[in-house]
Amino acid sequence: MRDETFHAVCKPNGCTPVMLGRQRLFTVFILAATVLGIVVGWLCNRSLPSEKALEVAANLSIITDAFLRLIKMVIAPLVFASLVSAIARMGNATEIGRVGIKTMAWFLGASCISLMVGLVMAHWLQPGAALHLHVDAQVSPVAVSSSNAESFGLTDFMTHLIPRSIVEAMANNEILQIVVFSIFIGTAAAALREKASKLVELVEQLAAIMFKMTDYVMKTAPLAIFAALASSICLHGIGIVDTYARFVAGFYLSLGILWALLIAALVVTVGPRGLRLISSIRHTVLLAFATSSSEAAYPRLLEQLVDFGIPRRIASFVLPLGYSFNLDGAMMYCTFAILFIAQAYGIELTLAQQVALFGLLIVTTKGVAGVPRAAIAVIAVTLHYFKLPESGIALVLAVDHILDMGRSATNIVGNSVAAAVVATWEGAAEPPPQSDSA
Known part of the structure; x- marks a missing residue:
């Protein structure tokens, strides 16, 4: 995780007005682009004949295509650099120790729960089924002409797991192969x-350069949102807004279920006093929600965890790892x-594909903390890997900022619960003595 992010965003007594002002200004741009895109799309749909509207x-x-190409441009080096640096910073796996093993065990369990909630709720609610889009009807030149997702199975997944050449994998944006190579590089570097x-x-x-490049790309998001909304509504009418x-x-209903599960796990592990932790971090959660940045809340959150009774040595260990390896809200999103997107195009993923999706997201969401709206890059990676229409990103891009607020707040709750649970497992979740500054 990038320390310079915290220094730029926050001081010990809270976030600087300058950064919050920039966040508010960007939010205004997002909202303005959303409204303008809806209005322009609706006017074009109502006033233009179908050929002209097309x-x-x-x-x-x-x-939108230019934005998507910029996203794809940074994917391979971003995943490689962020994942290698995150693993290398952990140290040798044999020396991580008791706290590290317990922390990673909780992260893995929480990641599985987050992904499972997303899978179950998406299947139950079928949010994209009403769109009935067709791949060959899309106007995006970067969209694939047909989807062969049905032909992808577990055998193909295993075949593509290990790269023949990292250069080939980078050139083709074969993200899983890049992840495998990055894990080996990071583990070896940590051992040496x-x-x-x-x-x-x-x-x-x-990694710092790629984070900054991604930040530059994401600054064009309002323009891409306007184009994505206007194009979609121009083609499909105002009814898409209902979708x-x-x-x-x-x-947000799914996030509520995830929060309930996390809080229940906290109460079961820590006891009723775990509810006091949720109460004590509520303002920090609101800060993350308002700024769409869990990083903005980091310094304040660390002090609140220590005040709750989690030893600083544990909170300072679990929290940074959580920002890289425990993005509960982002994974579920x-x-x-x-x-x-798959439902919008009428594509049904097989059980083997969903298992592969589960495993792919477990690793691709690691190490990209601190990247504004990094989930868009992860979605682009996954769509490319499963040969789903890449133009589907435009569908979620239009409301990504609204959803980013919820997943940022969820990341704060998830990492707070993780720190409290690990401290309890260590038998150290007690108010620290006044002299404890470890």
Whole structure:
């Protein structure tokens, strides 16, 4: 996780007005782009004949396509650099120790629960089924002409697991192969420690550069949102807004279920005093929600966990790892959004594909904390991997900012629960003595 993010965003007594002002301004741009996109799309749909509307939608989609190409451009180096640096910072697996093993065990369990909630709720609510889109009817030149998702099975997944060449994998954006290679590189670098320190520093510098590049790309999101909404409504009419409303409502309902499960696990592990933890972090959760940034809340959250009675040495260990490896809200969103896109195009993923999707998201959501709306990049990776229409990103991009607020707040709750649970497992979840500054 990038320390400079915290220094730029927050001071010890809270977030700076400058950064919050920029967040509010960006939110205004997002809202303005959303409203303008709806209005322009509706006017074009009502006033233009179908042939002209198709032409206008095609022209608007050029903007969205440019945004998608920029996202794809940074995917391979971003995943490689962020994952290698995150694993290398953990240290040798044999020396992580008792706390590290317990922390990663909780992260894995919480990740599985988050993804499962997203899968179950997306299947139950079917938020994209009403769209009835066809791949060959899309105007996006980067969209695939046909989907062969049905032909993808477990055998294909295993065949594509190990890269023949990392250069080939990078060139083709074969994300799972890049992840496998990155895990090996990161583990080896962690084992070599000082001998690989210069390489780790270089990779971390590359990661910082790719984070900044992604930040630049995401600054164009309002323009892409306008084009995506205007193009979709121009083609399909204002009725698509109702589908978006069901999508957003279904996602927040799913987040509510995930919160209930996390809080229940906290109470079972820590006891009734766990509810006091949720109460004490409520303002921090609201901060993350309002700014769409869980990083903005990090310094304040760390102090609140210590005040609750979690030793600083545990909170300072679990929380940074959680920001890289325990993005509960983002993981659930990726699952929900990918199935939404598949449903919108009438593509049904097989059980083997969903198992592969489960495993792919477990690893691709790791190490990209600190990237604004990084979930869009993860969704782009996954759509490419399963040969789903990449133009489907435009469907979720229009409401991504609204959903980003909820998943950022969820990440705060998930990491707070993780720190409290690990401290309890260590028998250290008691108010620390006044002299404890460890």
